[in-house]
């Protein structure tokens with residue numbers, strides 16, 4: 364078996380591979396050269412610099428596995444790999460400690476003006492007054508994102524005598540408490556922290572999470588650290604916040620464009636920059652090399668490693684009849700996590716399969732629920748091979764129960780979370796389409812698709828009209844509407860399908876109407 368490595372990989376990883384296969388390390392190949400030699404290899408290992416295109420995958424007639432030494436797989440055409448039966452694996456866990464240590468290094472460098480003082484000395488200056496720093500002991504560190512890296516940063520900051528608070532709406536509060544960290548709202552963290560450090564993945568929700576509004580919420584004179592992804596920060600807004608003196612400083616390891624071109628943040632006197640060095644320690648490089656090598660070996664030996672990025676959601680042996688329920692399970696997961704927004708991350712998901720669907724192998728259904736719950740808030744791609752492991756890493760307990768069919772459906776799936784504005788939802792498949800048929804205690808029937816505004820309200824005349832008027836005023840078209848209620852003039856749930864998503868302030872206006880206890884926009 365032959366493995367081609369096209370970017371630097373730490374020696375222990377190469378050695379591990381050599382024990383199982385013939386390994387060629389060929390750095391700096393042109394795309395043409397790579398395409399010419401790829402037919403001779405079963406495995407290809409890259410970092411982020413090699414573009415693994417459809418053309419390259421198609422040229423690799425013997426290719427069985429592509430290993431990415433690191434996390435992001437943007438440089439690999441996953442669809443083409445999947446279509447050609449090529450497994451893609453990555454190494455997502457080995458660099459967390461390195462990223463956390465880099466965060467602490469930046470925190471201390473910011474607090475004590477180390478790069479600026481060093482530069483001044485190189486110019487022959489000796490100015491002890493200009494570089495008076497700030498203590499970090501007894502200061503508050505605010506973490507945005509409390510996953511693998513965030514929690515490692517917390518441990519270290521606590522050791523340095525800092526108070527640590529964090530915002531992570533998808534992490535169970537108990538998990539943070541166990542590390543002596545308090546989970547708070549985003550606003551609280553921004554307003555209270557002396558240093559805010561970002562540790563979220565780049566998702567639809569986190570893009571420009573730090574923008575003019577959220578930067579303005581930060582305490583005057585506080586500092587921002589970003590070792591996550593450049594896109595999480597609106598760089599123009601950060602530049603303004605630093606120029607105006609609202610923020611004392613920033614330390615940035617990642618940028619919206621890398622390497623940054625004409626980025627005014629680079630070179631500002633109160634900004635420290637490093638060229639995406641978060642994972643760059645010798646130890647992390649060895650860890651990543653070993654992690655990817657193990658995964659590639661496993662794939663070559665016909666085993667599926669837990670870090671497989673493109674395993675199908677439905678294993679081939681699963682019957683096609685299950686496919687619509689796998690889709691339903693994912694959409695219910697997606698809805699459930701959005702209904703839990705701002706109520707704390709769930710520590711358990713209870714899945715009830717009613718009917719015949721829970722009788723066989725429930726792994727694809729369970730994985731689909733977890734994919735719906737976790738994928739929108741993470742960089743990892745969840746599939747039936749890695750779902751259980753990822754849930755475990757995120758401290759999310761999964762409980763499954765099988766019951767005979769109840770109600771009018773042959774099969775249905777109920778999800779119950781430990782947190783949420785609504786903690787329980789039930790869905791089924793109606794004429795091949797996924798439907799939610801119960802929200803909390805309310806019977807309803809709507810297709811799980813597009814944008815759905817869900818309101819809980821008192822059932823009285825005029826409620827629907829008031830919500831409709833606000834949406835109409837904003838030019839938002841309602842495609843369908845459903846109301847479920849316990850009794851006339853009792854409590855009700857109103858669900859409106861929308862052609863376009865209303866802005867946040869419109870949802871907030873609806874939520875503030877009298878007799879509405881909550882309004883939430885769910886995107887399926």
Ligand code: NAD
Nearest residue numbers: 462508509510511512531533562563564590591641642740
């Ligand atoms: P992780 O998935 O373990 O943790 C991310 C956490 O963010 C999760 O707990 C998740 O619940 C939370 N989250 C998701 N959406 C959120 C939101 N809208 N608001 C608040 N919290 C939210 O990921 P990780 O391994 O800890 O990595 C964190 C970040 O660091 C990622 O962006 C990763 O790419 C980056 N990273 C950078 C380097 C580097 O070299 N600079 C190295 C490693 C990781």
